[in-house]
Amino acid sequence: MVLAMLAYAIRRTVAIVPVMAVVSVLVFALLHLTPGDPAAIIAGDQATPADIARIRAALGLDQPLLAQFLSWLSRIVTGDLGVSIASNVAVTALIAQRIEPTLSLMIVTILMAVVIAVPLGVIAASCANSWIDRTIMGGAVLGFSVPVFVVGYGLAYVFALELQWLPVQGYSPLANGFWPWLRQLILPSAALSTFYAALIARMTRSAMIEVLQQDYIRADRAKGMSETTILFVRGLKNAAPPIVTVIGAGIGLLIGGAVVSESVFAIPGLGRLTIDSILRRDYPVIQGVVLLFSVSFVLINLAIDILYAAFDPRIRYR
Amino acid sequence: MTGAAGTAALFATHGFSAPAIAQGAAARTLKFVPQADLANFDPIWGTQYVVRNAAALVWDTLYGVDDNLVPQRQMVENETTSADGRVWTFKLRSSLKFHDGEPVRARDVVASIARWSARDAIGRVIKSIQDELVVIDDLSFQWKLQRPFPRMLFALGKNNSPCCFIMPERIATTDPFKQITEHIGSGPMRFKRDEWTPGARAVFERFDGYVPRQEKASWMAGGKVMSMDRVEWLIMPDPATASAALLNGEIDWWETPIPDLVPLLKKNSNIVVDVADPLGNIGSFRMNHLHPPFNDVRVRRAVMMAMKQDDYMRAVVGTDELWRPVNSYFTPGTPLYSEEGAEILKAPRDIEGAKRLIAEAGFAGHPVTCLIGQDYQPLKAMGEVTFDLLTKLGLKVDAVNTAAAQVIARRVNKTPPPEGGWNMFHTFHAGGECINPATNSAVRANGENAWFGWPSAPEVEKEVAAWFDAKDLEEEKAVVHRLNKAAFDHVVYAPTGFFLSYQAWRKNIAGIAKGPLPVFWGVSKTV
Numbered sequence A: 001m002v003l004a005m006l007a008y009a010i011r012r013t014v015a016i017v018p019v020m021a022v023v024s025v026l027v028f029a030l031l032h033l034t035p036g037d038p039a040a041i042i043a044g045d046q047a048t049p050a051d052i053a054r055i056r057a058a059l060g061l062d063q064p065l066l067a068q069f070l071s072w073l074s075r076i077v078t079g080d081l082g083v084s085i086a087s088n089v090a091v092t093a094l095i096a097q098r099i100e101p102t103l104s105l106m107i108v109t110i111l112m113a114v115v116i117a118v119p120l121g122v123i124a125a126s127c128a129n130s131w132i133d134r135t136i137m138g139g140a141v142l143g144f145s146v147p148v149f150v151v152g153y154g155l156a157y158v159f160a161l162e163l164q165w166l167p168v169q170g171y172s173p174l175a176n177g178f179w180p181w182l183r184q185l186i187l188p189s190a191a192l193s194t195f196y197a198a199l200i201a202r203m204t205r206s207a208m209i210e211v212l213q214q215d216y217i218r219a220d221r222a223k224g225m226s227e228t229t230i231l232f233v234r235g236l237k238n239a240a241p242p243i244v245t246v247i248g249a250g251i252g253l254l255i256g257g258a259v260v261s262e263s264v265f266a267i268p269g270l271g272r273l274t275i276d277s278i279l280r281r282d283y284p285v286i287q288g289v290v291l292l293f294s295v296s297f298v299l300i301n302l303a304i305d306i307l308y309a310a311f312d313p314r315i316r317y318r
Numbered sequence B: 001m002t003g004a005a006g007t008a009a010l011f012a013t014h015g016f017s018a019p020a021i022a023q024g025a026a027a028r029t030l031k032f033v034p035q036a037d038l039a040n041f042d043p044i045w046g047t048q049y050v051v052r053n054a055a056a057l058v059w060d061t062l063y064g065v066d067d068n069l070v071p072q073r074q075m076v077e078n079e080t081t082s083a084d085g086r087v088w089t090f091k092l093r094s095s096l097k098f099h100d101g102e103p104v105r106a107r108d109v110v111a112s113i114a115r116w117s118a119r120d121a122i123g124r125v126i127k128s129i130q131d132e133l134v135v136i137d138d139l140s141f142q143w144k145l146q147r148p149f150p151r152m153l154f155a156l157g158k159n160n161s162p163c164c165f166i167m168p169e170r171i172a173t174t175d176p177f178k179q180i181t182e183h184i185g186s187g188p189m190r191f192k193r194d195e196w197t198p199g200a201r202a203v204f205e206r207f208d209g210y211v212p213r214q215e216k217a218s219w220m221a222g223g224k225v226m227s228m229d230r231v232e233w234l235i236m237p238d239p240a241t242a243s244a245a246l247l248n249g250e251i252d253w254w255e256t257p258i259p260d261l262v263p264l265l266k267k268n269s270n271i272v273v274d275v276a277d278p279l280g281n282i283g284s285f286r287m288n289h290l291h292p293p294f295n296d297v298r299v300r301r302a303v304m305m306a307m308k309q310d311d312y313m314r315a316v317v318g319t320d321e322l323w324r325p326v327n328s329y330f331t332p333g334t335p336l337y338s339e340e341g342a343e344i345l346k347a348p349r350d351i352e353g354a355k356r357l358i359a360e361a362g363f364a365g366h367p368v369t370c371l372i373g374q375d376y377q378p379l380k381a382m383g384e385v386t387f388d389l390l391t392k393l394g395l396k397v398d399a400v401n402t403a404a405a406q407v408i409a410r411r412v413n414k415t416p417p418p419e420g421g422w423n424m425f426h427t428f429h430a431g432g433e434c435i436n437p438a439t440n441s442a443v444r445a446n447g448e449n450a451w452f453g454w455p456s457a458p459e460v461e462k463e464v465a466a467w468f469d470a471k472d473l474e475e476e477k478a479v480v481h482r483l484n485k486a487a488f489d490h491v492v493y494a495p496t497g498f499f500l501s502y503q504a505w506r507k508n509i510a511g512i513a514k515g516p517l518p519v520f521w522g523v524s525k526t527v
Helices: A002-014 A016-033 A038-043 A049-058 A065-076 A091-126 A131-145 A148-162 A178-212 A215-222 A227-264 A270-279 A283-311 B003-016 B020-027 B049-058 B106-117 B121-128 B152-157 B239-247 B259-267 B297-306 B309-317 B351-361 B377-392 B404-410 B458-469 B473-490
Strands: B029-033 B063-065 B071-073 B076-081 B087-092 B130-137 B140-145 B189-191 B201-206 B230-234 B271-275 B281-287 B367-373 B396-402 B424-430 B494-499 B502-506
Touching (some): A131 A178, A215 A227, A227 A270, B049 B189, B087 B106, B281 B377, B297 B351, B297 B377, B309 B377, B309 B494, B396 B404
16 A cells, blocks of 8 residues: 555656646746847836847847757756846745745645634534525635735735734744744735635535435444534544645645735735746746746645545555 | 733734834834835846935945036045046045945946946947046046046936946946846945845845045935934835835835825825925827838827827826926926927817828828836826827727836837837836936937937937037026927927826934935934
């Protein structure tokens, strides 16, 4: 079993390589075929066309596309993602600066969403079709429908401007202390988790309703097992695979949501780095960040596949 | 205690109130939200205003233009000119030091001037008449020219980008088309490269080795005395976040609050809102002189006859208190402002006359490719007004609604519009640029070498050359009168109005000045 899982994990990890190759070609082609000229942006308003051409040449952007692609490819296989056109800082250094805020935001968001949504989904399932169920699902629909930035502004208005409990913006590294770190993340994570929590709550409810109708649950009840144990131990464990799938798939959505949340709350994360780089056509940074996101996404999916076995031993890997 | 009050009290006991030492540090740290991200930090390579503004903290200049637009000595102790006006000799102040402890020497200055003059419009003019630029000794250098250049001190002290910032020789010898990698200056603040997060934060710390001049500070001139130990630039792409952060006391000063949020800020008793730069901005649209229909001056005149600056300015800034008409190619309120030749703009709008003129030129119903930057409010607003105007004139408008970055990229293209070129785009220029023909590159009409749109008008260029040689202000004024008329006759471009913008800061901040760039010297803070 363990060996089979290990072989499966290795096969899936190796499969990342062709996926990354396709992603790199697509990203490179899309970026370079899209109109926009970083040299013109850098040169500023006073620059003459000759200035812009010289900057373009100095950046190597006057080379044929294939030459630029091959040069970039030869660097990334050695782990060198290049240097930002705009800031002249190594892309790996820029990513290193930005990865902690984004990871922190995502972890707190996931925790917040799971802690809120799973119990609510279980409660909704246990009281299916009651007013409690409808209230919870109504809330989920609302969480699904309201954009992250609207929730963000609303939370900032109430908790930062009116009550003055929490800051409006910024990020404090974990190294500066746990509370300052958490304090900066509460509002952005809360804003980002509404959509995510709604998704998980709905999935938990439907998975639990199916499980609660199974014979073994009826047997548990007949044996006198407490309702809490039935719901949160027996039921939830068996309902877990689809919930874990949604949590995993949601991480992909979180990357998109992080862009909005990081902008609204001025968090210096990877989402903002991506947007800023796109706006100024900073090709090496965009390419580096998209590659990172792609690898992360594939690895998360792999981790979820492996987690299935922990929840359901009937699942076998081939 | 109620729930909310109780929770607030709990937070207050867990680090929300700063201890006395932290308050002292807070009083010496200024948190500033700039107009844009400091994405690169080489004021010669990247000429964006935000780079210039940050550079003014780190690098000093030989001269500095004050609030009377007069260049004053800054790093220079004194200067002399030869009787024929062709040889300039400069002597530096002896107390100047770079942030790495090295003294500022004449060879640093010569290398810095060489790099600057490769990229700056006036610098190129001087370079074109330069015989030699040489070091005399550690503190003196000499510039020998082929003919007199009366605008020398202005050129070295002007505050429009790129400014002639002085860097150590080893940095200044970097190719002007490549970005520098070291940020060592001799200005009042050091750049903390280790704390720089492009897109998020830039930090400056006071340079104790800086010896300010004794004169009162005025824009880029005078004593740059820093009260702050540390200035933090926090990048906030979302204006609503910046506004909330200012209201909440998380930042001290916001350089460019958007007009929509100004009423909210004005209502708060802890916030001061005031005009940022009395020289303001001048909106404009540029027509491409290379391709039909705007290669015909009659069509350019027709558009100017039909336009009304009120429409543009109300769309851009809304409130009437922030704009006024500008019947000139130069900044209102500055010495060279002239309305000579502007009758076409001052006359009542004449749509029918304009249509007749377009028909006479044979361009009725001609397509016009108009680039409109959608993600930059002033450009979008002006673009929409122009779309309506051109449609009224019977032209067939192809509005290319795109990102401002793509407008910047496409406007370089000289090919006809169907092949990727363009007929018209919108922009605005800082009023500080349009104070004279040297810094106002938009008014130049030197064909292929002119700014985008490539107007060609020898009458305009003749006056620009005459201005460079003008001996005093009266002569400058006379030249600019003629230049303004020639530019209107030729319709080099169409000014859409003069508008101001606000800046906002917390009431506990003192010493914030109005000017073409945010100056941090003289700014203090109480906690």
